[in-house]
Amino acid sequence: MVNLGDVFPNFDAKTTHGDFKFHDWIGDSWAILFSHPADYTPVCTTELGRVTKLVPEFNKRGVKLIALSCDNVESHKGWIEDIKSYMKDQGDFPYPIISDSDRSLAVSLGMVDPAEKDAAGLPLTCRAVFIIGPDKKLKLSMLYPATTGRNFTEILRVVDSLQLTVNQKVATPADWVNGGDCMVLPTIKEDEAAKLFPNHKTIPVPSKKPYLRITPQPK
Template identity: 70%
Template sequence: MGINLGEEFPNFQAPTTIGDIHFHDWMGKSWAILFSHPADFTPVCTTELGRVLKLIPEFKKRNVKVIALSCDDVKSHNDWSKDIQDFSGTSGNFPYPIISDPKRDLAVQLGMLDPAEKDAAGLPLTARAVFIIGPDKKLKLSLLYPATTGRNFDEILRVIDSLQLTATKKVATPEGWVQGGKCMVLPSVKQDELPTLFPKGVEVRAVPSGKSYLRFTEQP
């Protein structure tokens, strides 16, 4: 199972460290990132959730809510959160919820299971999935890492910047793009629309085919 890009993300109900939630209600009008990890009190996950703690101000700037998921229970999540804060050098209330999914209901529904990683009872653990959901509750991006490979949340911030820009402007972002960098005009934009849509100008990169499809412009 799983969910495809552009489909509405399930409005699931689940227990979390802030109580039971209905996902769409919890999101409100914000963007959201749901990221899963194999288990509590595991080394790579601790580094990941700690990094997210430090990036919370950056997510807030972008109107993005963050929520994590693991198969362990809420008490385990709360106990583990103290280790995460200690590792990351942060304190105070843990600033984002962690979902409990002991029966793997969500992991199965969202296609997050890693068959190569199992718990002591032989049940598969969740892989390192990342889902970015827009305010319209539709899936904008999904990533799936194996349990052994930690994610780069600075890259995820970069992706959010691209998603939010390209949602409203007729541009795409090239390889390695960062905020403020040059963008590419969408192929669907006609030549006579360029002066109005891109008053700063459009640079066409010549290629051997002679086709004018590499059109660069300043970030709108």
């Protein structure tokens, strides 16, 4: 298992774009590794197809994308043609898919879904999302069951929050979207907050504790 803040494992990746070390592929970029239960399945087809449409948005944010399942590379390559047909896009498939046929990554990263098994009775990968920073450390992880497709627009929103808060002394509130108001970190003393965020305001609450401080999103 990898915890938040841990360096993500530098595993050997066998993919539809060739073989490489994972850290070499990340380089100095942000990266998202997301797994799916199996090729040639309906929800997975909609998910990986949706990601192909969002690649330009991830590119704007300097984020590389890579998928993974327990199927082999040849299976991935055949299924890609179905995804392209479903999306009505016959261009090159824009991101690699990792083969984890021996399930070593799925087990080591805690991505196994015990409720979903293949024809041989072996467990499949869940719908995991790992966001990894340029420092190769895990910034966020999410696990979904096989029955629930992911909202990749939400994952874009999360990337925006991570990239903002890594450089600014703010946090993003519930339902925040890029450009919205932020929260001043509780660890920032008021005199420092006044200098950093001259337009911030404190919301009064019955406890009279001045912890709800809102500021326009810093540039």
